[in-house]
Amino acid sequence: MNNFDFYRPTRYIFGHGCENDTGSYAKEYGFKKALVVSGGNFAKRSGLLARVCSSLERAGISYVSLEGVKPNPRADLVYKGIELGRSENADFLLAVGGGSVIDTAKAIALGIPYEGDFFDFFLGKSKPQKALKTAVVLTIPAAGSEGSNSAVIEKEINGNIVKNGLGCDFNVPLFSVMDPELTFTLPAYQTACGVTDMMAHIMERYFTNTQNVDVTDRMCEGLLCSIIANAPVAITEPDNYSARANLMWAGTMAHNNICGVGREQDWATHHLEHQLSALYDVAHGAGLAVMFPAWMEYCLRHDVMRFAQFAVRVFGISMDYEKPERTAKAGIAALRAFLKRIGMPLNFEQIGAHSEDIPKLLDMLGVDDHERFEGHFVKLHRSDCEKIYKLAAEYRD
Amino acid sequence: MNNFDFYRPTRYIFGHGCENDTGSYAKEYGFKKALVVSGGNFAKRSGLLARVCSSLERAGISYVSLEGVKPNPRADLVYKGIELGRSENADFLLAVGGGSVIDTAKAIALGIPYEGDFFDFFLGKSKPQKALKTAVVLTIPAAGSEGSNSAVIEKEINGNIVKNGLGCDFNVPLFSVMDPELTFTLPAYQTACGVTDMMAHIMERYFTNTQNVDVTDRMCEGLLCSIIANAPVAITEPDNYSARANLMWAGTMAHNNICGVGREQDWATHHLEHQLSALYDVAHGAGLAVMFPAWMEYCLRHDVMRFAQFAVRVFGISMDYEKPERTAKAGIAALRAFLKRIGMPLNFEQIGAHSEDIPKLLDMLGVDDHERFEGHFVKLHRSDCEKIYKLAAEYRD
Numbered sequence: 001m002n003n004f005d006f007y008r009p010t011r012y013i014f015g016h017g018c019e020n021d022t023g024s025y026a027k028e029y030g031f032k033k034a035l036v037v038s039g040g041n042f043a044k045r046s047g048l049l050a051r052v053c054s055s056l057e058r059a060g061i062s063y064v065s066l067e068g069v070k071p072n073p074r075a076d077l078v079y080k081g082i083e084l085g086r087s088e089n090a091d092f093l094l095a096v097g098g099g100s101v102i103d104t105a106k107a108i109a110l111g112i113p114y115e116g117d118f119f120d121f122f123l124g125k126s127k128p129q130k131a132l133k134t135a136v137v138l139t140i141p142a143a144g145s146e147g148s149n150s151a152v153i154e155k156e157i158n159g160n161i162v163k164n165g166l167g168c169d170f171n172v173p174l175f176s177v178m179d180p181e182l183t184f185t186l187p188a189y190q191t192a193c194g195v196t197d198m199m200a201h202i203m204e205r206y207f208t209n210t211q212n213v214d215v216t217d218r219m220c221e222g223l224l225c226s227i228i229a230n231a232p233v234a235i236t237e238p239d240n241y242s243a244r245a246n247l248m249w250a251g252t253m254a255h256n257n258i259c260g261v262g263r264e265q266d267w268a269t270h271h272l273e274h275q276l277s278a279l280y281d282v283a284h285g286a287g288l289a290v291m292f293p294a295w296m297e298y299c300l301r302h303d304v305m306r307f308a309q310f311a312v313r314v315f316g317i318s319m320d321y322e323k324p325e326r327t328a329k330a331g332i333a334a335l336r337a338f339l340k341r342i343g344m345p346l347n348f349e350q351i352g353a354h355s356e357d358i359p360k361l362l363d364m365l366g367v368d369d370h371e372r373f374e375g376h377f378v379k380l381h382r383s384d385c386e387k388i389y390k391l392a393a394e395y396r397d
Numbered sequence: 398m399n400n401f402d403f404y405r406p407t408r409y410i411f412g413h414g415c416e417n418d419t420g421s422y423a424k425e426y427g428f429k430k431a432l433v434v435s436g437g438n439f440a441k442r443s444g445l446l447a448r449v450c451s452s453l454e455r456a457g458i459s460y461v462s463l464e465g466v467k468p469n470p471r472a473d474l475v476y477k478g479i480e481l482g483r484s485e486n487a488d489f490l491l492a493v494g495g496g497s498v499i500d501t502a503k504a505i506a507l508g509i510p511y512e513g514d515f516f517d518f519f520l521g522k523s524k525p526q527k528a529l530k531t532a533v534v535l536t537i538p539a540a541g542s543e544g545s546n547s548a549v550i551e552k553e554i555n556g557n558i559v560k561n562g563l564g565c566d567f568n569v570p571l572f573s574v575m576d577p578e579l580t581f582t583l584p585a586y587q588t589a590c591g592v593t594d595m596m597a598h599i600m601e602r603y604f605t606n607t608q609n610v611d612v613t614d615r616m617c618e619g620l621l622c623s624i625i626a627n628a629p630v631a632i633t634e635p636d637n638y639s640a641r642a643n644l645m646w647a648g649t650m651a652h653n654n655i656c657g658v659g660r661e662q663d664w665a666t667h668h669l670e671h672q673l674s675a676l677y678d679v680a681h682g683a684g685l686a687v688m689f690p691a692w693m694e695y696c697l698r699h700d701v702m703r704f705a706q707f708a709v710r711v712f713g714i715s716m717d718y719e720k721p722e723r724t725a726k727a728g729i730a731a732l733r734a735f736l737k738r739i740g741m742p743l744n745f746e747q748i749g750a751h752s753e754d755i756p757k758l759l760d761m762l763g764v765d766d767h768e769r770f771e772g773h774f775v776k777l778h779r780s781d782c783e784k785i786y787k788l789a790a791e792y793r794d
Contacts, residue, residue, distance in 0.1 A: 001577075001642040003412025014659065015400025180398075212639030215623045215647045222615030229611060242609030245398040249659070250612045258655060262411065262646070 001213050001262040008256050010147050011175040014249065016241075019137050019179050022052050023059030026092065026135060029174065033062050035090035037081060037105040039097050040067025042139060048182060052096055052137055064088040066108075072163070072277050072284070073100040073107075075119055075155035081108035082118065085132070092174070093134040098194075099143020099284075102136055103151035106171045109134045119155050122164040131170035137177045140186060141248040142194030142285060144201055144255025146176035154278060160364065161278040165270075178252070180244035188235045192342040193285025195231040195247065198254040199224060200288040204267050205260035207299070207306060207377045213263045220259045221313040223250050228314070231342050268375025269295045272388060275364045282351045289344035290351055294392035296332045299378045304328050340397065348393040355393035362386055398610050398659040405653050407544050408572040411646065413638075416534050416576050419449050420456030423489065423532060426571065430459050432487035434478060434502040437464025439536060440493050445579060449493055449534055461485040463505075469560070469674050469681070470497040470504075472516055472552035478505035479515065482529070489571070490531040495591075496540020496681075499533055500548035503568045506531045516552050519561040528567035534574045537583060538645040539591030539682060541598055541652025543573035551675060557761065558675040562667075575649070577641035585632045589739040590682025592628040592644065595651040596621060597685040601664050602657035604696070604703060604774045610660045617656045618710040620647050625711070628739050665772025666692045669785060672761040679748045686741035687748055691789035693729045696775045701725050737794065745790040752790035759783055 013025060026034065034056055036049070043049040044067070056063050066081045085093070085108055095105035109132040111118030120126040136146045145151065149172045152165040186194070206220045227250050233243035253259065272295065273287040300307050308324040311317040311331025315338075320326045336346055345351045362382055366372065373379040380388070410422060423431065431453055433446070440446040441464070453460050463478045482490070482505055492502035506529040508515030517523040533543045542548065546569045549562040583591070603617045624647050630640035650656065669692065670684040697704050705721040708714040708728025712735075717723045733743055742748045759779055763769065770776045777785070 001412075001639060001646070003415065005408070005410050007406075007408040009404075009406030009408075011402070011404035011406075012658075013402050015398075018400065212643065214626060214639075215620065215643045215650065218619030218623045219616055219650070222619035223612065226612045226615045242398060242611075245659070246609065246612045249398070253612065253616070253655075258650075261409075262642070 002210055002264065004261045006257065006261045007169065008147060008149070008172055008258070010173045010256070012147070012178060012252065013175060014178045016181060017179060019048065019177050019182065020051055020055055022094070022135075022137055022177050023055035023057070023061055025175055025177065026056065026061055026094070027059040029092075029133070031061055031092045033064070033088065033090050034092055034094040035081065035085045035088065035108065036063050036065045036094045036096060037069060037101055037108065038065070038067050038095075039069045039101055042185070043096050046185065048137070048139070049096055052094070056094075063094070064090060069097060069101045069104045071100050072154050072281060073104045075153055078104055078107040078111060078118060078153060081105075082111040085112045090132070092132055094137070095134060096137045096139065098138070098140025099145045102134070102143070102145035102173070103153060105134050106145070106151040107153050110170060119153070122153055122155070122166045123162075128168055128170050133174040135175050135177070136173045138248070139182045140190065140194055141183060141251035142197040144198060144251050146173055146178065147252040147256035148172070149257070152274070163274045163278045176252070178248055180241055180248045183244045183248065184239040186238070188238070189343055190283070191234055191238070192231070192344050193283045194251065195227060195342060196285040196289045196339060196344055198247075198251040199227055200269060200292055201254040202259060203292060204270060205263065205265045206310065207266050208263045209303075209377060210263040216259050216261060216263060217309075221310075223253055223259065224314045226250055228338060235342055264376045266375050266377040268377070268380050271365060271374045272385060275361045276351065276353055278364065279357060279361060280351060280353055282353070286345050286351050289339045290347060290353075290392045291388070293332050293336045293339070293346070294388050294395065296335070297391055298384065298388045300325070300328055300332070302378045307331055346397060347395040353393070355390065358386060358389045358393065361389055399607055399661065401658045403654065403658045404566065405544060405546070405569055405655070407570045407653070409544070409575060409649065410572060411575045413578060414576060416445065416449055416574050416579065417452055419491070419532075419534055419574050420452035420454070420458055422572055422574065423453065423458055423491070424456040426489075426530070428458055428489045430461070430485065430487050431489055431491040432478065432482045432485065432505065433460050433462045433491045433493060434466060434498055434505065435462070435464050435493040436466045436498055439582070443582065445534070445536070446493055449491070453491075460491070461487060466494060466498045466501045468497050469551050469678060470501045472550055475501055475504040475508060475515060475550060478502075479508040482509045487529070489529055491534070492531060493534045493536065495535070495537025496542045499531070499540070499542035499570070500550060502531050503542070503548040504550050507567060516550070519550055519552070519563045520559075525565055525567050530571040532572050532574070533570045535645070536579045537587065537591055538580060538648035539594040541595060541648050543570055543575065544649040544653035545569070546654070549671070560671045560675045573649070575645055577638055577645045580641045580645065581636040583635070585635070586740055587680070588632055588635070589628070589741050590680045591648065592624055592739060593682040593686045593736060593741055595644075595648040596624055597666060597689055598651040599656060600689060601667060602660065602662045603707065604663050605660045606700075606774060607660040613656050613658060613660060614706075620650055620656065621711045623647055625735060632739055661773045663772050663774040665774070665777050668762060668771045669782060672758045673748070673750055675761065676754060676758060677748065677750055679750070683742050683748050686736045687744060687750075687789045688785070690729050690733045690736070690743070691785050691792065693732070694788055695781065695785045697722070697725055697729070699775045704728055743794060744792040750790070752787065755783060755786045755790065758786055
């Protein structure tokens with residue numbers, strides 16, 4: 001186990017109807033004016049935004065609203081939010097939505113007190129020194145941003161889309177209000193995308209070269225088992241509170257790093273996927289469903305026993321002690337079968353991606369065959385990434 | 398899953414040699430004067446206390462030292478600490494030790510700004526309104542107090558020992574410094590007591606009437622599996638860093654309530670045991686090893702399938718689908734075999750307790766056959782508790 005310094009002080013308020021008290025929670029922290037960030041679609045139509053805003057009013061907190069966050073959120077709206085937050089003297093951000101909304105709010109919270117361009121932080125040109133606090137009313141269990149220290153924002157620079165993440169303590173939400181009922185109306189496809197995203201967050205941590213991380217291995221495996229059990233229920237019975245609640249809590253645990261401490265993490269698949277969703281505007285979860293099994297296939301021989309452990313403990317495959325590689329492969333096949341069952345795509349064609357674009361994806365990824373690489377479990381240079389994209393492109397069920 | 402409000406903002410600094418930087422961590426929070434609480438035995442002989450104090454000095458933090466905390470910590474020393482902290486103007490508590498030391502520090506931290514008797518908080522007569530911050534250098538993985546909101550203190554009142562716990566946000570440590578190497582010299586018996594305590598913390602949460610808590614079930618089971626795998630290694634190879642590290646992190650996860658959210662918890666066994674350790678001054682873990690299997694035996698029929706799930710997922714027992722009770726019982730037998738293997742006692746005789754004292758234990762417990770009871774999984778009145786104590790007294794290997 002590696003040394004670590006873990007600090008995730010988010011307060012989680014979880015359960016039936018808790019969003020109706022958002023204002024009173026915010027009041028506990030002495031806030032006066034919220035910048036409420038939302039997608040403005042589900043949140044508005046469902047009446048959620050109105051309910052949250054009226055809870056702010058009841059608590060004597062005024063607010064200004066910024067709507068229109070889209071999936072794979074863009075820097076444009078962040079700039080708009082920074083301006084609005086400054087001119088309206090907002091003293092905290094309230095994100096009402098899923099990962100894209102929360103990440104937009106986090107970026108605005110960093111940008112308001114910063115004199116330069118907030119995207120400097122995402123380009124690694126500058127380090128945040130302060131930020132407003134961000135609170136969350138979660139509507140989509142997927143990105144885990146409600147408990148994580150990370151945010152991902154896209155910006156067009158010189159005609160190219162740059163999609164970058166930033167991890168820092170300022171990004172950890174102050175409190176997150178989580179009512180599983182808010183996810184009853186999530187369509188099956190979006191539910192499945194969320195499920196795939198949270199599984200990927202765990203697997204990025206699970207596949208590691210760090211030895212003797214048994215506690216976190218077991219926690220990862222337990223979360224995966226639970227997600228695999230609850231996802232099909234949530235998809236076939238969208239208003240099953242228990243399934244929705246288990247998925248929602250699993251999504252937070254998957255990415256607040258409680259399962260990732262003390263171990264090297266990989267994250268190649270996320271970077272490989274980010275290029276897909278930047279180029280085709282495909283849902284992040286769907287892109288991950290295509291890329292993760294391909295990555296696993298490519299990396300399997302790096303540590304057959306770890307993939308075998310995954311197969312046995314997560315998918316209940318019987319261990320083949322003579323030929324562990326068979327078990328390892330059966331685990332990847334079981335993952336693909338599960339993803340297919342919940343309606344996820346498994347190859348390029350199914351997400352409208354084209355193998356001819358692979359060189360472009362590789363350019364966007366920006367790794368070469370020498371110094372720059374993706375991933376820590378297996379260091380992937382350009383030619384490796386090319387092979388993984390090809391595996392993903394060519395996979396046939 | 399039940400609604401919950403979860404807030405555990407402790408920062409965990411974990412790994413080789415991190416205790417040597419305790420001072421610089423404390424300095425980040427602006428502290429000027431520490432009241433350093435310790436048992437004064439291991440911490441002193443091993444040079445740990447001197448190293449921690451010199452790290453405080455290097456960081457420009459002065460300190461005053463309170464030594465002599467004993468297992469099952471007493472109120473006397475808390476009063477002494479409150480006086481010392483006030484007269485020396487300490488602005489934070491630094492606990493260097495295990496659960497007893499940490500709990501003593503937490504109680505002092507509550508008592509310093511309080512005008513009345515701090516034990517009022519533990520008797521439920523008064524609620525804490527403020528407290529000094531407590532930081533920790535952990536030396537014994539067991540009580541989980543380094544990440545929990547609870548503290549347990551004993552006080553003699555009218556000739557009787559009253560052992561009470563208090564859970565509140567003020568009890569959550571600010572930061573905990575955790576170096577597994579500090580536990581290399583823990584004797585096998587004490588290691589095993591700690592292991593039993595952390596397993597009990599998980600099982601008190603695991604045996605619940607709350608339905609559909611799959612995520613936390615799986616996390617509990619994963620932690621238990623990992624403890625069961627690592628404990629025998631730590632006992633036979635005391636300086637095995639990996640085993641010690643996994644146990645140390647598992648002990649924190651077992652009790653910071655990350656595995657207990659959204660579910661009714663039981664805690665009868667802890668209360669049954671507290672009377673044993675109050676009357677005989679037996680180690681809490683040893684008392685739990687005697688009481689937990691007895692409690693399980695008594696409660697088995699309340700929910701056979703939950704005990705069967707425990708047996709299958711934690712101890713790898715094959716499910717008997719025709720007679721699940723067999724599986725459930727095999728799980729309890731496996732737990733006893735494990736506890737025996739790590740050197741734990743399994744009945745009254747082995748801890749110097751006497752079945753003749755059962756009426757006295759029941760009086761101390763203070764439950765009756767009508768309104769007052771212990772436990773939530775099964776509500777235990779006096780006659781139930783009597784039967785459980787008898788099972789524990791009479792168990793023969």
